[in-house]
Amino acid sequence: SAGEREPEPEATPSAVLPAEAEAEASSSTTASPAESAQDAALAAPPPKVVLGKDGVHQIPYDVLQSAREQARRHAEAAYSAAEENAALRRTLALLQQQVSRAGMQPATLPEETQISTEQLEKVRADFPDLAEMFEQVVNQVNYLNARAKPSPVESDADVNPVLEAIARNPDLALWFERDIDRRDFAITVDERLKTDPAWQEQTLDARFAEAVRRTKAAFGDHDAAEAAPSAEALKQQAEAKLAAVKAAVSAPSSPSDVGQPVTQSPQSVLDKAANASETELLTMMAG
Structure with missing residues (x-):
């Protein structure tokens, strides 16, 4: 009828889209950057170290490994260069033997070639028009060779x-x-x-x-302990100690002690020191 109203539909929860649900879940589980960094630091394995002999100081293992690898590469390069040098020396010796057997004279290296005075005189006699120019060329070559050779000071500077x-x-x-x-x-x-x-x-x-x-x-290394006192030093210390004992025994401690007998003479102390071992001497010196 007109007086009766239709019942209102019951409210139902709105449907949640899958994408929204995933975003909500991710936002609820996302940690702050500080927490993420802390978690990563806790999860990361500690760096490898090598302990010293004292068990306190630590040597980073990666540093040692890098230095060892570098030393290994240098050793391999030096060994390879030494082998190559030895092979070149053997080849040179073989070639020299072959040249000698063939009756040939090895040519001199250009930088070691020297033109003698006799050769210059022969050029002047045979080619008088070219002699002056040839001599200038020889002088220029000698000058350049002298500049190219390192001086002793430069050779010393090459030392590592x-x-x-x-x-x-x-x-x-x-x-x-x-x-x-x-x-x-x-x-x-x-x-x-x-x-x-x-x-x-x-x-x-x-x-x-x-x-x-x-x-x-x-x-954890320690330098060598200080050397034990020498026999001469022990003797000097003992003499100084005995002199002090002698002075203490001979001098009365008060006027009433004057004329009183001495219980232990300086000579007995000297005799005891003369027959004492090194340990006993140290004990006497320590008082």
Whole structure:
């Protein structure tokens, strides 16, 4: 009827599209950048290190591996060059034998060719018109050859100062020969020192000495203990100690002690010291 109203339809939840549901799920599970970085840092494996002998200092393994690889490449290149040089020497010796058997005289290298005075005189006699020009050419060639030869100062400058500095450092020279671990670590330390402003003006000897010191500290090495006192030093110390004992025994401590007998004479102390061992002497000197 007109007085009756139709019932209102019940509200139903709106359908959620799949794309919207996926976006909502992803937004709810997305972490902040800081949390992501922290999670990545926790998940990343720790860098490999090699512990020193003291178990405290750490040497990055990748640094050692890189230095070892570089040293291996250098060793291979040096070995290859040595083999090539040996092969060239054998070839040269064989060619010299063949030339000698054939009765031939090997030609002189152009830079070693010298025109003698007799040859110049012969040119002047045979070709007087060309002699002056020929002599000028010879003089010019000799001048250019003299300039091309390095002077002794330049030859000394060609010597590698790094190798000389390594040879002057006994520890570093020994490591380069026998201890690859300490050598590689010393190279790593030296690379850091080269970029340190405090060490850029230092000499190679000073820088290498610091690299050796830090390497020894990292590996827990200790320098040799101080040498034990020599027999002469022990004798001088004992004499000084005995002189002090003698003065203390002979001098009375108070006026009332004057004329009193001495319980231990200086001579008995001297006799005891003369027959004492090194350990007993040290004990006497220590009081």
